Each structure stands twice: as C-alpha cells, then as structure tokens.
Amino acid sequence: MRQVPNVHDAEPIPEAARAAIEELLQSGDLFRYTAPQDAPVSLLEEEFASLLGAKYALAVSSCSAALFLSLKALGLPRDARVLIPGFTFAAVPSAVAHADCKPVLCEVGENYRIDMGDFAAKLKGVQAVIISHMRGHTSDMDAIMELCDARGIPVVEDAAHSLGTTWGGRNIGTIGKVGCFSFQSYKMVNSGEGGILITDDADLIARAVIMSGAYEHNWKKHKGPKGQNSPELELAFARWQNQVPLYNLRLSNLSAAVIRPQLPKLAQRVLDGRRNHDYVAERLNASSFIDVPAPLPPEVRAPDSIQFNLVGLSDEETRTFAAAAEARGVKVQVFGMSTDNARAFWNWQFIEDLPELPQTRAMLMRACDVRLPVRLTREELDVITEILLEAMEETTARAAA
Numbered sequence: 001m002r003q004v005p006n007v008h009d010a011e012p013i014p015e016a017a018r019a020a021i022e023e024l025l026q027s028g029d030l031f032r033y034t035a036p037q038d039a040p041v042s043l044l045e046e047e048f049a050s051l052l053g054a055k056y057a058l059a060v061s062s063c064s065a066a067l068f069l070s071l072k073a074l075g076l077p078r079d080a081r082v083l084i085p086g087f088t089f090a091a092v093p094s095a096v097a098h099a100d101c102k103p104v105l106c107e108v109g110e111n112y113r114i115d116m117g118d119f120a121a122k123l124k125g126v127q128a129v130i131i132s133h134m135r136g137h138t139s140d141m142d143a144i145m146e147l148c149d150a151r152g153i154p155v156v157e158d159a160a161h162s163l164g165t166t167w168g169g170r171n172i173g174t175i176g177k178v179g180c181f182s183f184q185s186y187k188m189v190n191s192g193e194g195g196i197l198i199t200d201d202a203d204l205i206a207r208a209v210i211m212s213g214a215y216e217h218n219w220k221k222h223k224g225p226k227g228q229n230s231p232e233l234e235l236a237f238a239r240w241q242n243q244v245p246l247y248n249l250r251l252s253n254l255s256a257a258v259i260r261p262q263l264p265k266l267a268q269r270v271l272d273g274r275r276n277h278d279y280v281a282e283r284l285n286a287s288s289f290i291d292v293p294a295p296l297p298p299e300v301r302a303p304d305s306i307q308f309n310l311v312g313l314s315d316e317e318t319r320t321f322a323a324a325a326e327a328r329g330v331k332v333q334v335f336g337m338s339t340d341n342a343r344a345f346w347n348w349q350f351i352e353d354l355p356e357l358p359q360t361r362a363m364l365m366r367a368c369d370v371r372l373p374v375r376l377t378r379e380e381l382d383v384i385t386e387i388l389l390e391a392m393e394e395t396t397a398r399a400a401a
Helices: 013-026 038-054 061-074 091-098 118-119 143-150 202-213 231-240 254-285 315-327 359-362 378-400
Strands: 054-059 081-085 102-106 128-132 155-158 180-184 196-197 305-310 367-373
Touching: 013 254, 038 054, 038 196, 038 254, 054 061, 061 091, 061 155, 061 180, 061 196, 061 202, 081 091, 091 102, 091 128, 091 155, 118 143, 128 143, 143 155, 196 202, 202 231, 254 305, 254 378, 305 315, 315 378
Parallel strands: 081 102, 081 128, 128 155, 155 180
Antiparallel strands: 054 196, 180 196, 305 367
C-alpha cells in the first residue's frame, strides 16, 4: 500500500532557532525595544533588507499588518480607492478596509495573473494599487509599473507567497514602492505568524515604524542600511514623531529568533520548491483535462504549492475529481467551490457594492490548489501526481459511462 505524504505540516524549525529561543526564554527579553541594541527583531530587519536588496525593513505581526501600515504610511485620504486583483486572499481587501480606503477589484485571467486590459480601465480615480502575487504567480510588473508610474500611483506588492521569486532579475517586493511578506507557517519561512515590509523610502518607513508601535523615542533603535545610522532616516523620524497614531503591530524577539536561522536556507528552499513544482507540472500537463499555466517569461518562481485548471469539466465533474483525490489521500482545494473560501471574491461581503467579475469567477470555479512542501522527495511527488491523475481518470471514465 502506497504511503501518501503529509503535506500539511509546515517547514521544520532549524536547530539554531531552538538554541536562540532557549536563550531568550532564559532572559525573558521578548520585547523588541528592551535591548539597547541588536535585538533579534532589529537584526532580522537588517538581514532581510540586505537579502532582498532594499534599504529599509520593518518586521511586524503579519503580512496583513504590513499591507495596512503600507497604506497608512502612504498618507492616503479616507475613502481613497485602492485597486486590487479579484484573485487574492481576503486579508488584502481587509487591509484596505482597515486603512479606511475602498477596494476596487479588477479581473484576473486563467493564468492567475491580472487582466491588464481591465486593470488599465480601472485605474482612473485610483490612488494606490496593491499587486497580489497570489500563490506566487507574478503579473506583468513591467506593464503595471509603466501604467502606475505614468499616473503617479504608488504600488504596494503583496509578496506573501513570493519570497525568493524574481522578475527580470529583480526580487519581487523591490519593484513597487513597498513590498510586504509573510512568515506564516505555510510560507517559505515559518514563524507561525509574522510579516515584514521593505522599501527604499525613508519618509515612508519612518511613518510605518512609528505607527507600528515605536512610541516615545524607540524609533532611534531603527537603523538604515547595514545597521548604520542614517541622517535621512533620523530627519524623517523627527518629522513624524507624535504626528501619527500608534497601532502596535510589532513582531516579538521570539518570532525573530525563529525566522533568522531560516534566511540562509531560503535559496535552497526556492530551488527545491521550483524543482518539485516543475516536475509535477510536467506530469500533470500530460493530461488533456489539466492545465498548469506557465510562468511569464521574466518570472522565476519560488513555489511551495501547485495550481492547475480543470479543462472541459462540469461543476459536477469538478466536485467528483476533488472527492476522488481526497478519497485517495490528497486534498484538492477548488477555490470557487470550497465553502466560504477566503480567496473567492464573492465571499468578501464587507466590501460595499461588491462587483461581479465574470472572468475571475469562471477561473476560480476550475482552479485547483495542492500543497507541495519543498521538503518532499521525488517518490512522494510521484505519489501525489499519480493520485491526481487517477482521480482525473476516474472522473472522466464515470462521465463517459
């Protein structure tokens, strides 16, 4: 009997993190601002910014918090219109709502990327854009930045799923004005919860730092590139001290101690994840009923899951396929058919005048999602692939009968 791999566990925590955690527990020094210098959170920010090639980083409680702070730090007025893709996680429109702004949704195509025609058509009256690289799929960032730069519209990259992905040789998260990342358990770097934002804009990072909860003069413990004092940053901090509210969205030293030892492992995890994804994608694409969309030419992905579309199947057949795979031990999430799925835009009922996006809806009704943790072996990948192909064979044979 074949052994179905467990794809639901997160990436294991390195031994080096365990030692750092024990040291922190012994000291009780878990708050980022207690240490006079070199707190684990501060070191994480310095290391992460250097890794991605950004000037500044701010570690916070989640990627949602990073998105929210990015919008607030942009100084958008109340009810500002923020354009987002119709295929993203509910946290994105939620962050827009929390920032007292209004989400504007645009269509997404069968390849999970933004429909550039609809995007361009909806830019009028928009004051900011959030680009969600959903499940690590990168939209046409060259076209997006050209359109937004021409109109002076700032772009925030929701790179929660894209740590390690590049576009034309540039790290995702460094193309827009701000990049936001997640350290939630099912991401490339796992701390259970946590997030970080990066930017080269001193004024924006100063506002974000203070609003994140750097009360009184704790902003002095935030440094510039390579942990050095930055006159530009100090002037920005002085300008915004006591001028913006505090939301207290800080990351703890404990989380930073878990994250830091994983950063040197990121490059290998990215290679492993891409190799796993591409191997499974090639096998699945041999079926005429399954389509794994190819990346856009400038995109080099860092996947830890696989998404594919079901071709020519009815609603009933789609449900049959998912049930047949689950009965064999592989959970397939069909985005549009999972009850209350947070990635299906019609479930974002908190949005006033929620629009209909027929193209995005049609895609979500056939788009499937399966986890492929980077730790999986070739034999384990074969088991998952064979189950998916068997489930498809059972579904189509039943339909033919």
